[in-house]
Amino acid sequence: MIRVLIFLAVILLLAFGASWLADHPGTVAITFGGQEYVFSTLFGLVALLAAAAVLLVVWTVLRFVLRVPSLMSIASATRRRQRGYAALSRGMVAVGSGDADNARRHASEASRLLRGDPMALLLKAQSAQLSGDREQAEQVFTAMLEHPETRTLALRGLYMEAVRRKDPSAALAHAEAAQKIATLPWSATAVLQARAAQGDWAAALRLVDRNVGGRITDRLTGNRLRAVLLAALAIDVADRNPEEALDAAKDALKLAPTLVPAxxxxxRLLARKGEVRKATKIIETAYSAIQHPDLANVYLQVRPGDSAADRLSxxxxxxxxAPHAVESRLVMAQAALDAREIAMARAVMAPLIDPEAGRPTRRTCLTMADIEEAENGETGALLEWLQRASRGARDPAWIADGVVSNTWAPVSPVTGRIDAFVWETPQDQLFLEQEHRPVSLASRSTPALAAEKVTEEPRLEQAERAVESAGVEA
Known part of the structure; x- marks a missing residue:
């Protein structure tokens, strides 16, 4: 609509000008070569416009002729760029499909045609990673640091390469450098996990608060991470600073009331101070959600002077x-056995050894062996339960990323993930196990990627030796 209005306005102006010239006739005289030429004003104006048009055409042609070399160079560069981007696209497809040979070939072509282009460098780095050439990948990522638009991407690539070659200090340095440039979820998580693996709980807690404030981590997840780190801090300082440990454990329980380690x-610390009621309330709350033997042990020992009958109560x-939990029956049976209530211990264990209940666990078999030994001494029934214990079903344990541990830890020894350990029953085919000792919480080294093989419980080893000796005697 605007263009139509402008066109009409131009037409009106031209019509007005022609009408004005018609109403005001005049002449234009030009003397050239001793000869005088006289024209009307309208003719002179038309001649002037024609001359300007001719000069414009001549200048355009001349300018085009003069620009032919540069235009040819621009056309060549454009074709080169188009070929480079085509190679870049094909290389990205090859990387995505796992075709290392084509990815490397297209990356080389794109680097040749698009010298210094950040995306060509990225393709070259990815093709090197796909081919297993870690050294070249690091060199390309280092070159990408020179480009502001790819600096964070390069730092992430260098971080991943440092993780692959098991260089935690270099990985942490790259993650911290990325954090200084921008607030990125991967770098925030990497730095947090590194601080937790080093046992620097104060720094890890500050990072959690920062991540929640920066909306990298939602508040619910942040509270859970804080609870886990506070529990780790409490375990770390429990022996040398009980008051600090108790405060940290209480803060953790405010965020996660059922967190077993906290x-x-x-x-334990409240019981040591004589605050039995508070201690029992905390244990009961956690035990209602997770029936863990450590909770039961603290609960039974909350008052050291109690008799065996008091512990049974x-x-x-x-x-x-948790009346239907297996752990509850095991705890009651052991307490009844300590109180010499053999009949009660058998009655409590009866549902666990019922054939319809499935294969009994190792602890169940060992408890039944204790009951047999307490009631009848060394009999065939005792040896039978010890033998069944050696091949019994697994009891619940702490599991994280395929690692089975006797003790809880705040960080996975495989991935470095915080709050990775869960209390559940391992699968029978899960053989990778690792024992985490309390000292690991205070260590200042990153988590080992190779897990140690955990030893079986001493009691179970004794059971196996007893079965073997019994077989020799027979």
Whole structure:
């Protein structure tokens, strides 16, 4: 619509000008070569416009002729760029499909045609990674640091390469450098996991607060991470600074009331201070959600001077928090056995050894062996339970990324992930196990990627030796 209005306005102006010239006739005189030429004003104006048009055409042709070399250069560069981007596209497809040979070939072509282009450098780095050439990949990522638009991408690539070659200090340096440029989820997580693996709980807690404030981590996840780190801090300082450990454990339980390690530390330290009621309440809350043997042990030992009968009463009170749990029956049976209530121990264990209940666990078999030994001494039934224990089903344990551990740890020894350990029953085909000792919480080294093989419980080893000796005697 605007263009139509402009066109009409131009037409009106031209019509007005022609009308004005018609109403004001005049002449134009030109003397050239001694000869005088006289024209009307309208003719002179038309001649002037024609001359300007001719000069414009001549200048355009001359300018085009003069620009032919540069135009040819631009056309060549354009074709070169188009070929480079085509090679770049084909290379990206090859990388995505896992075709290392084509990826490397297209990356070389794109680098030749698009010298210094950040995307060509990225393709070259990815093709090197796909081919297993880690050294070249690092060199390309280092070159990408020179380009501001690819600096964070290069730092992430260098971080991944440092992780692959098991260089935690270099990986941490790259992650921290990326954090200084921009708030990125991967770098924030990497730095947080590194601080946790080093046992620097204060720094890790500050990073969690920063990530929550920067909306990298949602508040619910941040609270869980804080609880885990506070529990790790409590375990780390429990022996040398009980008050700090108790405060940290309480803070952790405010965020995660059923977090077993925090409940164990808090219950033990409160019991040591004589605050039995608070300790039992904390243990009961956690035990209602997760029936862990450490919780039961702290609960039964909350008052050191209690008799075996008192501990049996406590075991019954704890069992009421989770009456159908296997752990509750095991705890009650052991407490009854300590109180010499053999019949009660057998009655409590009866549902666990019922054939319809499936294969009994190792702890169940060992508890039945204890009951047989306490009631009848060394008999065939005792040896039978010891033999069944050697091939019994697995009891629940702490599991993280395929690693089975006897003790809880805040960080996975495989991936460095925080809050990776869960209390559950391992699968029978899961043989990779690792024992985490309390000293690992205070260590200042990154998590080992190779797991140690955990030894079986001493009691189970004794059971196996007893079965072997019994077989020799027979």
């Amino acid at each position: 409940a164990v530390v808090a219950g 406590r075991a019954e009170a704890l069992a009421r928090c």
